[in-house]
Every structure is written in structure tokens, then in C-alpha cells.
Amino acid sequence: MPRDIITSENSRQELDNSGQFFWQPRSLSSDDKIFRVMQTNVSALNGKLILVTGAARRVGRILALASARAGADVIVHYGNSKSEADETKKEIASLGRKAWTVQADLSQADEVANLISQANKIGALYALVNSAAVFEPLTMQETKLSDWERHLAINLTAPFLLSQAFAKQSTPSAPAAVPGGKDAALSSSSIVGRIVNLLDWRALRPGADHFPYTISKAALAAMTKSLAVSLAPNISVNGLALGAILPPSDKPVSEDFLKSIPAGRWSKQEELEDALIFLLTGPSYITGEIVHVDGGRHLV
Numbered sequence: 551m552p553r554d555i556i557t558s559e560n561s562r563q564e565l566d567n568s569g570q571f572f573w574q575p576r577s578l579s580s581d582d583k584i585f586r587v588m589q590t591n592v593s594a595l596n597g598k599l600i601l602v603t604g605a606a607r608r609v610g611r612i613l614a615l616a617s618a619r620a621g622a623d624v625i626v627h628y629g630n631s632k633s634e635a636d637e638t639k640k641e642i643a644s645l646g647r648k649a650w651t652v653q654a655d656l657s658q659a660d661e662v663a664n665l666i667s668q669a670n671k672i673g674a675l676y677a678l679v680n681s682a683a684v685f686e687p688l689t690m691q692e693t694k695l696s697d698w699e700r701h702l703a704i705n706l707t708a709p710f711l712l713s714q715a716f717a718k719q720s721t722p723s724a725p726a727a728v729p730g731g732k733d734a735a736l737s738s739s740s741i742v743g744r745i746v747n748l749l750d751w752r753a754l755r756p757g758a759d760h761f762p763y764t765i766s767k768a769a770l771a772a773m774t775k776s777l778a779v780s781l782a783p784n785i786s787v788n789g790l791a792l793g794a795i796l797p798p799s800d801k802p803v804s805e806d807f808l809k810s811i812p813a814g815r816w817s818k819q820e821e822l823e824d825a826l827i828f829l830l831t832g833p834s835y836i837t838g839e840i841v842h843v844d845g846g847r848h849l850v
Contacts, residue, residue: 594831596621599673601666603627603656603712604682606635608796609748609822613679614638615645616823620831623648625669627682629655656682656708657700666715677744677830678716680709680770683763690761698762705766710773713745717781742784746829747774749791749840751848771840778838786837788829793844795822813845 600617604610606628614624615638624642626649628635635651642649652668654661669675684704688697720743752760753767771789778787794808794816808814825843829836842848 594620594827595676598622598676599625599669600677600679600830601625601627601669601675601712602679602681603665603708604629606631606638609792610679610681611638612819612822613681613748613826614649615641616826617677617679617830618642618645618647618649619823620827621647622676622830623673625649625672625675626651627665628653629682657703659703659707659711662708662711663715666712666719670719674719675716675743677746678712679746679748679826680712681748682708683748683767685760685763687759688761688763689758693762701762701766702769705763706769706773709747709770713777713781713787716743716745717785720785743786744830744834745777745781745785745787746826747771747787747789749774749789751791751793751842751844753791754840754842755848774840775838782837786829786834788837789840790822790825790829791840791842791844791848792822793817793842793847795819795843810850811845811847812850815845817843817845 595617598621600622602610602614602617602624605614605624605626610627611634614626618624618641624647626635626638626642628651632651632653635653639649639651650672652665654665654668656662666675682704684701686697686701747770749771750764750767752764753771756764756768771791774787774789777785781787794811808816822843825841829841
């Protein structure tokens with residue numbers, strides 16, 4: 551008869567009569583699940599440095615705080631929202647992690663180009679999260695050249711320039727990941743950095759609304775896949791295509807729009823957080839993927 555020799559939080563290792571080890575999975579108890587969640591939240595990104603653009607407010611802030619809860623130190627980028635950025639920094643510090651704020655106008659290429667070098671003065675980056683975006687409800691007829699250029703500059707050109715600069719600092723000879731110890735187990739021997747681009751379900755199902763925004767995000771989706779090939783095997787590049795995450799800050803929204811979402815509801819904040827942490831800590835063999843966190847909105 552097999553006999554137990556080790557009990558872990560999610561499996562039981564046993565020794566049969568021949569002396570061979572084998573794993574026998576078992577169902578997780580509520581205590582096991584709590585242990586695993588706590589273990590992930592505390593140490594998944596322990597000691598790693600992450601730059602999150604647009605981290606002062608809304609989705610960017612959620613992503614910055616999620617990274618900190620998973621153990622990362624966070625560089626909080628902001629454009630004009632200094633007070634909100636400072637608040638995000640304070641909240642990260644309250645979680646026991648280090649945080650810094652850096653300002654840059656992502657519509658200005660020279661400021662974008664300096665952002666990674668500013669970050670490198672703090673430390674070597676493990677991950678870049680391109681979250682900052684401009685999102686304006688313009689139709690094609692309403693879109694002026696200045697609107698078009700602004701959306702492309704912030705939503706597409708800035709992620710390109712940041713990814714390019716990040717790739718230059720993320721080489722095997724100068725790894726972005728903290729070497730050795732438990733942290734090294736999170737990445738393969740070849741992966742030294744990760745990029746996560748924030749997309750939108752509209753990028754894969756473009757319509758007439760939010761015209762310059764949709765086009766810029768569709769281009770960013772294409773760039774995500776191209777970067778995954780260009781930066782392999784040292785950097786994994788993936789995207790998060792979001793749906794109904796947060797209500798608009800400038801106007802009320804009728805709950806009728808939920809009828810267009812198969813899931814029939816808004817996203818829970820932790821669902822977005824979990825998706826990000828998965829792409830930052832999950833299998834490095836996953837690259838060039840676009841994960842939809844939209845309740846199935848892109849399917850209908």
C-alpha cells in the first residue's frame with residue numbers, strides 16, 4: 551500500500567511498494583486556496599522592478615497596485631496627474647513595496663525616449679506595462695488630424711519607443727530579472743523581461759465609434775504580436791484586451807449596455823489583476839497572445 555511521505559498545499563507525494571515516487575492530486579480545501587492566494591500575492595514578483603505607464607489613475611493604478619501586492623517595486627508613470635500619482639505611490643509603500651513617480655508627456659517622442667533611462671537610474675526593469683492611453687469618442691468624420699496624431703502618439707508610438715528602449719536594457723548580459731534565489735524560478739533561463747500591452751476588445755472588432763482610439767489599439771495589437779517575434783527569446787510580449795472594467799469618469803452609463811456582454815456584468819477588479827499577474831509570472835513560453843478580459847464582448 552502506498553504511504554504518505556510529504557503533504558503539500560495542493561498535492562500528496564507518495565511512495566509505492568517498489569520505492570517509486572508518484573504524485574496523487576487531491577482537491578483543494580478552503581485553507582489550501584487561501585494559502586495559495588496569499589503565497590502568490592506576497593511573493594510572485596518579489597524584488598522585481600516594473601514600470602507602469604498611466605499608473606496614477608483608473609486602470610493603470612489598478613495594475614500598479616496589483617503588481618505591488620504581488621511583491622514588485624513599481625515605477626508610477628504619470629502625465630499630468632501628479633497628485634494622483636503621489637497617492638498611488640503612498641498606497642504602494644503602505645503595501646511594503648518601494649515606489650517612485652516619473653513624469654513624461656507620452657505625446658512627445660523625446661520625453662518617451664527618456665522614460666526608460668529615468669527608470670534605469672532606479673534599477674533594471676523586469677517588466678514594462680504599457681497602460682497609458684487616450685480614449686475619445688470621435689467618429690471618423692469628427693476626427694481632426696490633431697486628434698489622429700495624438701491617439702497614435704500616445705497609444706501606439708509611445709509603447710513602441712518604450713518597448714524598443716526596454717529591449718536594449720533587457721539583454722542576457724544585463725538581465726532585467728533579479729538573478730538567483732526564488733525569483734529566478736519565475737522565469738526561464740532565456741526570458742529576462744516581459745512586456746504587457748493594454749488593448750481593447752475593439753482592437754479585434756473595430757467599429758465606427760472611438761475611431762482614432764480603435765485604429766491605434768488595433769495597430770498596437772498587431773505590434774504586440776510582431777514584438778513577440780522580434781524580442782524572442784529574451785522578452786515575452788503579450789496583451790490584455792479589456793472590456794467593461796471601469797465606468798467612464800465623465801458621464802453616466804446605462805446598464806442596458808451590459809446586454810451586449812455575454813457575461814452580463816462589469817468585470818471584477820481582481821479579474822483584471824489576476825490576468826496581469828498571470829502574464830507577468832506565468833509560463834514564459836506564452837508570448838504573442840492577446841488575452842481578452844471582456845466577458846466575451848469581442849465575440850458578439
